[in-house]
Amino acid sequence: MEFTIDENLYGINVAKVREIMISAPVKPMPHTHRAVEGIFKPRDMVITVVDLPKYLTGQEHPHREKDLFIVTNFNQMFVAFRVDSVVGISRISWEDIQKPDNTISGGEDGVATGIAQCGKDLVSILDFERIVAEIAPETSIKVSEVEAMGARERNASPVWVAEDSILLSRMIRDSLERAGYTNLRMFPNGAELWEALCACPPEDVENQVALIITDLEMPQMDGHRLTKLIKSSAGYREIPVVIFSSLITEDMRRKGREVGADEQLSKPEIGHLIGVLDELLSRNKRTQKGEAVQ
Numbered sequence: 001m002e003f004t005i006d007e008n009l010y011g012i013n014v015a016k017v018r019e020i021m022i023s024a025p026v027k028p029m030p031h032t033h034r035a036v037e038g039i040f041k042p043r044d045m046v047i048t049v050v051d052l053p054k055y056l057t058g059q060e061h062p063h064r065e066k067d068l069f070i071v072t073n074f075n076q077m078f079v080a081f082r083v084d085s086v087v088g089i090s091r092i093s094w095e096d097i098q099k100p101d102n103t104i105s106g107g108e109d110g111v112a113t114g115i116a117q118c119g120k121d122l123v124s125i126l127d128f129e130r131i132v133a134e135i136a137p138e139t140s141i142k143v144s145e146v147e148a149m150g151a152r153e154r155n156a157s158p159v160w161v162a163e164d165s166i167l168l169s170r171m172i173r174d175s176l177e178r179a180g181y182t183n184l185r186m187f188p189n190g191a192e193l194w195e196a197l198c199a200c201p202p203e204d205v206e207n208q209v210a211l212i213i214t215d216l217e218m219p220q221m222d223g224h225r226l227t228k229l230i231k232s233s234a235g236y237r238e239i240p241v242v243i244f245s246s247l248i249t250e251d252m253r254r255k256g257r258e259v260g261a262d263e264q265l266s267k268p269e270i271g272h273l274i275g276v277l278d279e280l281l282s283r284n285k286r287t288q289k290g291e292a293v294q
Helices: 052-057 128-135 143-147 166-178 190-198 202-208 223-231 250-259 270-288
Strands: 002-005 008-011 017-022 036-040 047-051 068-074 077-083 085-088 112-118 121-126 159-162 184-187 211-214 241-245 263-266
Touching: 002 052, 002 077, 008 112, 047 052, 047 128, 052 077, 052 128, 068 085, 068 128, 077 128, 128 166, 143 166, 143 270, 159 166, 159 190, 166 184, 166 270, 184 190, 190 211, 190 223, 211 223, 211 270, 223 241, 223 250, 241 270, 250 263, 263 270
Parallel strands: 008 121, 047 077, 159 184, 159 211, 211 241, 241 263
Antiparallel strands: 002 008, 002 085, 017 068, 036 047, 068 077, 112 121
């Protein structure tokens, strides 16, 4: 979905969008992030409103009667983002979305995960998960969940992770390392992970990668496509694949099952993810030893 702010085009995966509304009066709330306008209550639900122009520019942006709220649902929460206008919906392939290079990505502070060509226009795909994580850290991946597990044994099983958000990639790495996983390899999208997997000598795949974690929406190759490629390849199909995404709905679960995902978890449940990793890796080791798996 394309929308505008100060005549600049931005995009959001339509799977994150629940509805578009004419902007409504907002009740301010104290001690919130500078970009949080407050709350409003359409029907029976209280929803936080984020002033997206103010977040992106750091400056006050005059509110207009024609402003719109894009109401989103991901990470198991609803958030409304104020924008100037909504242009429409373009159907494009993940392969046609390019990741920003280092000169414009902004590193961990960057909020664009991809650049898409929509007709004659270039559209910046915003990292809404990163925006919400900054505004409300308590709603994102919690390292405290890992710390609550106490001391854990070190695990050198090679785990590969495909995650396009630089901030979330770091948070996932930090959490897994705190949980004892010492052999992690991070990739910014499914295409680069698949390329690295194909480069592994067939006889050495088991030693190179024991488990794969993948996000769903990523430039160049999304998580469903990556999972399907892995599970339809004789040399790789035994590698457990865990989809870890903010977009786990019933429809997404059905698609994940169809492409062969071993597990599907919703962000930000990092504690649950670690438990699933422990079980899948333990099960794989028992299988390799020829033991019965219940």
